[in-house]
Amino acid sequence: MFIKKGRQQTLNKEIKLKGIALHTGEEAEITIKSAASDRGIVLFRADLESKELIKARPESVVNLKRNTSIGSRENKKANISTIEHLMAALWGAGIDNAEIAVSGPEIPVIDGSAYPYYRKIKEVGIKKQEQKRSYYVVEKTLSVRDNSASISISPYTGFKISYTLDYDHPVVGKSFFEFDVSKDDFAAEIAQARTFGFAEEIEKLHQQGLALGGSLDNAVLIDKEGTVNPLRFENEFVRHKILDVIGDMALNGRIMGHIKAVKSGHKLHVELAKKIRENMIEEEN
Template sequence: MKELFIKKGRQQTVNKEIKLKGIALHTGKEAAITIRPAASQTGIVFYRNDLESKDLIEARPESVVNLERNTTIGHKENDKASISTIEHLMAALWGAGIDNAEIAVSGPEIPVIDGSAYPYYQKILEAGIKEQTEKRNVYLVQKALSVRDNSASITISPYTGFKISYTLDYDHPVVGKSFFEFDALKDDFAAKIAQARTFGFAEEIEKLHEQGLALGGSLDNAVLINREGTVNPLRFENEFVRHKILDVIGDMALNGRIMGHIKAFKSGHRLHVELAKKIRENMIEEEN
């Protein structure tokens, strides 16, 4: 029988407590997080420190409770305990090689900082990374899995590494169609992916605000796009597709470390998490 997991190095956590604060992208309110070291085999867990009940919420596909323009996780026995917009932080933890961490959040959403994963990533590296005694398990995807919604799709296939090939295709004169590929064995996460910011369209702002979304969005934490171009300058010529890959990484990190080749076409959080759930189901089935 083929090995489902390989031992790849040792598990890691942050060396010391990390604090970050700023505006939350969707609520528009002040938000703060504290990232703390955690024991081996803990995984990434969150909790709301503004609630009386400090229920731990595991960052896993089955914890996802909302996917409206972000990835939100919650506690199955406490409706109040939910935390939104975790995807950029999850990508940063993955990029820094963090397997175990406990994250206290001041409210229902984490701070967006500059709209990318880079500020979190920087803070993690500044705090230092602590190697732990337990070996790290990396799941080997055994067979192709895919999810589709009309023209959008995402597939993962067996691959001896972690690779994402993303095709972005927007019916918009500024965004248009672009392709980018990230291979974790060859490419630098910090240089190629972590700094890519979230983006939004000027024509959608009023509608999003009516839905209670993007209330904290600004030129400090997102790229704003109108019909003529971007209102604020880009960090990369193809920043939009790079940010989409960042989102894929953050959502796939709900399963910890995995090995596979992801091919995505116009996919968003909903499809990402549906695929992550399929991967999780296969992990459980194959273990039993």
């Protein structure tokens, strides 16, 4: 079921952010521009001649290896990776419509959280648009599972995420955190939580062409004894997992439901997002 509530929003004026890309290790820049009502979030590769617009939707996802990447199945050169933190920031800032030019194959990671994007959007301000904002209300439970990892969404009058993190690692261990958009502050509670990685995995990731831009400036590094750099929250790891869920669920715009996740990652998030999208398309038609 779809309901209309409030008005759609875009940015007051365009913003630019640049920095290192987490996986390629290359310099990257994005320009976020305002967009018309009902446009949604669209991205394109500014370094390519085609300038093919890619909608931030579940069906646009082309890779889920340690990040969420979208692209064109006809033109693989147009792929854009590591969109999840930016998508979470746009959602948290209340942006429904935006056009994003990306200088290369990956979004800059900045500090490893969603906060730099969020802060920049808030600095330039937000513009209300004439069209009503649409929310998709989940009316039946949907779920996906992969062994001990799972994620589901159930009917709820709002948007809530309950996440259980459980790593077989002495520093991370098991933790639980909950975010409810009607009660909690995205900027204070979730947006600043950074991505994290394990020192013992770095060499293997590099061999796979991943995390080449990772550093203590943009990720929490975990070794056998503790974290190499200080945490922003005692439970920053599980808060960041919720950030990832928000970013991946934002592929469907605004939804209402209660998400329960256990040890889930981008692959399961997007599988659930695709199930939600299937229901949305059925109801739209």
